[in-house]
Amino acid sequence: MKKWVVMMLVALGLMVVLAACTTTGGTGTDGGDSGDDENETTDNEGGGDKILRLNxxxxxxSLDSTKAFDNVSYxxxxxLMEGLTRLGDTHEPEEATAESWDVSDDGLTYTFTIREDANWSNGEPVTAGDFEFAWKRLADPETAADAxxxxxxxxxxxxxxxxxxxADDMAVTALDDKTLEVTLNSPQAYFLSIISNPAFFxxxxxxxxxxxxxxxxADTFxxxxxxxxxxxxxNSNLVMDKSAEYWDSGNVKLDGVVWEMVSDxxxxxxxxxxxELHTSSIPTELAEQLIADGEVEFEDQSGTYFYRFNTEMEPFQNQNIRxxxxMAVDQQEIVDYVTKREENAAHGFVAYGFPEPSGQDFRDVGGDLISxxxxxxxxxxxxxxxxxxxxxxxEITLSYNTSDEHxxxxxxxxxxxxxxxxxEVTLANTEWNVFLEAQQNLEMQFSRSSFIADFADPINYLESFVTGSSMNRTGWSNDEYDQFIADAKSEADEEARFDLMHQAEEILLEEAPIxxxxxxxxPLLQADEVTGIVRHPVxxxxxxxxxxx
Incomplete structure (x- = not known):
């Protein structure tokens, strides 16, 4: 074991002792201001017996679904909200606010019928016009939505x-209060999955x-x-109650949920x-023991922990330096000795879990693109x-948002x-919201990042790095890459589409903006009394x- 690993494990042991000595019963924060009520819990346990407590x-x-685009919001x-479709317990899209839909013979036009009993929390009916307005607001350049x-x-x-x-050219039309028509550029099997994403609420x-x-x-949401x-x-906690206006409230078993905001x-x-919490992630220093004791549940998740270079800042304008x-980073040592949660070391950007027409996994076909x-x-x-x-x-500065593991x-x-x-590399940590804005504005030279898939297709990973994408955050641009992505997004033949995506990923890892x-x-810990939580891989x-x- 390398010297730095031994030193790290010793430091981690000390952290556990210190944490045990200093922790209070209040909630933690990510460094933001929350006023005098920072450590108060504002739930309404008197309103019902089944209050789930999560972190x-x-x-x-943001809780504006058009503007939010990260896991902590989503x-x-x-x-709190629902789209036309919702991913069910088998992780496939099923009827939600839409009770049914029809698809044209060419696979391009979808006609959705919205439930008569679908209501907003203020009691007003959900209409097709609400969807048309939201989706066009999402695409509107004035909104500047990341998604x-x-x-x-x-x-x-x-x-x-x-x-x-x-907006009139965007083929989303409320035909009447309960009928929404949408026309696609090309047939895409993942359309019903993508519209379950909060961006399409x-x-x-x-x-x-x-x-x-x-x-x-809360009072205006x-x-x-x-x-x-x-x-x-x-920056302390958020409380939600079962909604009496929800069309399927009879199948909602909880009376409410309290979300704490504890970054440690x-x-x-x-x-x-x-x-005080019904579930928990696993502290890095306890991961091996908790896993060995059989206390940890493992759920699939499609996502990649990675780093971005700012190609507009020296010295990372140079491909060979990037x-x-x-190549100086040993991913396997990190998962073996630091995170220790049985993750797969990543040697490509697209994660496992996407079957090709041949039945093989995209990642296996793509192989190792960086070692x-x-x-x-x-x-x-x-x-x-x-x-x-x-x-x-x-001088090199590596930035990360505040977290012990980061x-x-x-x-x-x-x-x-x-x-x-x-x-020599200098480290800098920043609170999440400030970090995200700085990364988006290309103010960081070299920074950590993560990608959690929004829908079940490799294109979701790869389209993030086209020129000008709000998800790019590297300043990198490659015309050939952009064309591969554009061609893949309009290609109806699945074998050809997957081949285009592989070619794009090869360019991404060869030019190394990330x-x-x-x-x-x-991996998580969950109290025995909790049932029925569905955690989707995508x-x-x-x-x-x-x-x-």
């Missing part, structure tokens, strides 16, 4: 979004137009899902042990420095770069069917 780790960036939104690219498969949406068309038009900040507080938002103590996993684990920093090779990394660094005329590298992984990378490249660390899984947590026995 969201961080404050949602897990909550997926239970706007998800509408590209709809006829006229990308033209509207890039300024070459208008409806919004209550009158509320949105009356108040730009409608989704910022309007949803249409199985739960209704009742209180929100920012040791604190989260202690709250679980004392019964590849050097990529740990310190000798080659050193040679590439020297070559890149010569190309740029560097006698020495500019910090540990960043420290391991820092040691690997010193050992394998003889490069490099992967591991593929996610979902998608978000479902509490509609959850129960407390």
């Amino acid at each position: 969201n780790e961080n404050e949602p960036t 897990n909550i939104l997926n239970n 706007a690219f998800l509408t590209d498969l709809i006829e006229g949406a990308s033209e509207f979004n890039n300024g070459d068309g208008s 409806p919004v209550h038009q009158e509320t949105v137009e009356a108040d730009d900040n409608w989704a910022a507080e 309007v949803g249409n899902g199985p739960f209704a938002l009742t209180s929100w103590s920012h 996993r040791n604190t989260e684990y202690q709250l679980f042990q004392t019964g 590849k050097a920093f990529s 740990f090779d310190p000798e080659e990394a050193k040679a590439l660094l020297e070559q890149g420095m010569e190309e740029e005329g560097y006698a020495e590298l500019p 910090k540990l992984i960043a420290e391991v990378l820092q040691d690997m770069y010193k050992e394998h490249l003889d490069v 490099f992967p660390i591991y593929f996610y899984n979902q 998608g978000y947590i479902e509490l509609k069917w959850a129960d407390l026995q």
Whole structure:
């Protein structure tokens, strides 16, 4: 075992002791201001017996489904709101706000019928117009929604979004109050899955137009899902109650849910042990023992933990320097000795779990596109420095959002770069919302990131890095890559489509604006009395069917 690993394990043991000595019963925060009620729990346990207590780790960036685009917002939104379809317990899309749909013979036009008893939390009916308004708002360039690219498969949406068309050109039309017609650019089997994503939830038009900040507080929020938002103590906790207006409220078993916002996993684990949380993630330093004791449940999850280079900042404008920093990292050591949750080390960007027409997995067909090779990394660094005329590298700062685990992984990378490249790297941590904005604005030189799949297709991973995408966040651009993605998104032949996606991924890893660390899984601790929570490999947590026995 390497020296840095031994030192890390010793430090982790000390962290456990310190955490046990300093933890209080209150909630933790991610560093944001929350006023005097930071450590108060504002649930309404008197309103019912079945109150599920979960941890969201961080404050949602937004509960406006058109503008939110991250896991900490989506897990909550997926239970406050609902789209035309919802992923069921088999992870396949099923009827939700839409009670049925018809598809044209050419596979391009979908006609959805919305339930008569689908209501907003304010008691008003959900209409096809609410969906048309929401989807066009998502694509509207004035909205500047990060998830706007998800509408590209709809006829006229990308033209509207890039300024070459208008809202009228986007083929989403409310034929009447309960009938929505949508026309696609090409037949895509994943359409019913993608519209279960929170980005495609409806919004209550009158509320949105009356108040730009409608989704910022519990008393102005309007949803249409199985739960209704009742209180929100920012950076502390959020409470939702079973919604009496939900069309399927008879199958919702919980009386309510309390979401804490505790970013420290040791604190989260202690709250679980004392019964203040019903589920918990696993502290890194306890992972091996908890897994060995059989206390850990594993759920599939499609996602990748990775790092981004800012190709517009020195020295990462140089491809060989980016590849050097990529190949100097030993992903296997990180999953074996740091995270220790039985993840697969990542040697490509697209995770496992996407079958090709042949039946083989996309990742197996694509193979390893990046590998740990310190000798080659050193040679590439020297070559890149010569190309740029560097006698020495500019200062390197690796940024990560506040989290003990992100910090540990960043420290391991820092040691690997010193050992394998003889490069000193400075670390910087930032609270999540500030971090995300800075990364989006290309203000960070080198930063950690993660991708959790929004729908069940490899294109979801790869389209993030087309030129100008809000998800790119690297400044990288490659015309050939962009064309492969565009061709894949319009290709109806599945074998040809998968081949195009493989070619795109090869370019992505060869030019290295990013490099992967591991593929996610979902290890968790869950109280015995909890049943019915559905955690989708591709998608978000479902509490509609959850129960407390």
